[in-house]
Amino acid sequence: MxxxxxxxxxxxLVSPHAIAAETGQSDRILLVVSSHGRDGGxxxxxxxxxxxxQAWLVLRDNGFEVDIASPSGxxxxxxxxxxxxxxxxxxxxxxxxxxxxxxxxxxxxGMGDRYTxxxxxxxxxxxxxxPFSQVxxxxxxxxxxxxxxxAAVCHGPAVLARMRTEDGSHFVAGRMLAGFxxxxxxxxxxxxxxHFPFLLxxxxxxxxxxxxxxxxxxxxxxxDGRIVTGxxxxxxxxxxxxxxxxxxQAPKAREPWADExxxxxxxxxxxxxxxxxAQALAEDPAALDPMLIAAWGYYRSLEETIDRAALAQAIAxxxxxxPHLQMPEFEGVIAEARxxxxxxx
Numbered sequence: 001m002x003x004x005x006x007x008x009x010x011x012x013l014v015s016p017h018a019i020a021a022e023t024g025q026s027d028r029i030l031l032v033v034s035s036h037g038r039d040g041g042x043x044x045x046x047x048x049x050x051x052x053x054q055a056w057l058v059l060r061d062n063g064f065e066v067d068i069a070s071p072s073g074x075x076x077x078x079x080x081x082x083x084x085x086x087x088x089x090x091x092x093x094x095x096x097x098x099x100x101x102x103x104x105x106x107x108x109x110g111m112g113d114r115y116t117x118x119x120x121x122x123x124x125x126x127x128x129x130x131p132f133s134q135v136x137x138x139x140x141x142x143x144x145x146x147x148x149x150x151a152a153v154c155h156g157p158a159v160l161a162r163m164r165t166e167d168g169s170h171f172v173a174g175r176m177l178a179g180f181x182x183x184x185x186x187x188x189x190x191x192x193x194x195h196f197p198f199l200l201x202x203x204x205x206x207x208x209x210x211x212x213x214x215x216x217x218x219x220x221x222x223x224d225g226r227i228v229t230g231x232x233x234x235x236x237x238x239x240x241x242x243x244x245x246x247x248x249q250a251p252k253a254r255e256p257w258a259d260e261x262x263x264x265x266x267x268x269x270x271x272x273x274x275x276x277x278a279q280a281l282a283e284d285p286a287a288l289d290p291m292l293i294a295a296w297g298y299y300r301s302l303e304e305t306i307d308r309a310a311l312a313q314a315i316a317x318x319x320x321x322x323p324h325l326q327m328p329e330f331e332g333v334i335a336e337a338r339x340x341x342x343x344x345x
Contacts, residue, residue, distance in 0.1 A: 027116040027247065028065045031055055032136060032156075033104065034125030035072035041079030045124035045192050049081040051153055051236045052101075052121050053091035054257070058240035059119075062252050066100075067115075071133050073106025079123055087257055107135045112142025117243055122154025122180065122233070124192045130159045131197060137163045141171070144226060149246045153230035153239045154180050160229075161203045173208030178222040178229040181213050187299050188217075217296060218267035219260060234263040262289045266296050269317060281320055290324035293317060301337045308344040315341060 037046015059066050070076045091097050140150045157179035163171035182201045205211050214220030220231040221238045230239030241251040265277040297317035315337050
């Protein structure tokens with residue numbers, strides 16, 4: 001009997017992922033999505049299916065048991081998405097994933113004791129309900145206190161902005177976090193930003209977080225101990241990988257999806273290393289998403305506050321992608337951007 005008591009006390013003192021390793025049981029991860037969505041995001045924004053799909057696939061491929069939860073539980077509505085993307089197609093073909101998505105768990109007190117990690121999925125709906133869920137805040141706090149890992153991506157870190165410690169200070173003060181940037185909102189969030197309770201980057205900075213960001217809409221992840229955050233939808237898979245590392249494991253090697261690979265090359269281009277993108281497009285454009293690459297340059301070129309150097313960079317990206325598009329009319333888009341460039345001092 002004494003031996004059994006000592007064993008139980010030992011298990012309580014070690015981290016949850018260590019417990020799983022000792023017992024041979026798989027760690028469990030909770031994915032949290034917004035319940036706010038309606039009409040494919042037309043009347044009310046919801047969660048991003050691209051983000052949920054990628055997170056699910058990476059975590060499951062690494063041997064984790066994964067559950068899906070939402071503030072209201074039950075069925076949840078994603079914003080419109082491309083079901084033919086490789087990760088979405090795989091997720092939609094997974095009967096376990098579809099069963100859990102059709103009837104998400106309702107967030108409830110005590111969930112923080114069941115999971116070694118919690119990953120909050122983004123989408124603009126995450127700004128509408130997740131920051132106000134005290135239950136979710138408690139789940140995250142409990143998971144963290146039990147030496148688990150808490151993670152969030154895109155707009156998901158909004159809930160972290162409302163968490164407080166026992167002494168009333170902001171949970172994220174002094175911590176390094178990433179999330180959807182104000183620049184990204186300016187380009188892609190115009191419809192719903194007026195309804196947001198706050199701008200994510202601005203709010204995180206205001207309450208004392210150290211905000212970490214990469215070039216607009218490119219993969220970027222910040223890890224601060226057992227807190228992992230990703231900047232945007234193209235950061236999801238890397239966020240899941242970083243979450244696994246924070247749990248003390250090495251994530252399995254994987255081939256990046258075409259859009260993830262494309263935006264990583266764009267990131268390198270934007271940070272001054274132009275050769276890899278040009279080489280990849282010349283050698284194997286089918287392994288990339290040239291339309292997405294061109295779209296990055298297009299939206300970047302439309303920014304109202306863009307300077308000459310950034311506009312020239314956006315044009316260069318569009319020109320690299322153009323030969324691989326079946327869109328002759330895109331040449332006019334490039335020409336218009338060049339006219340704007342000539343007008344800048």
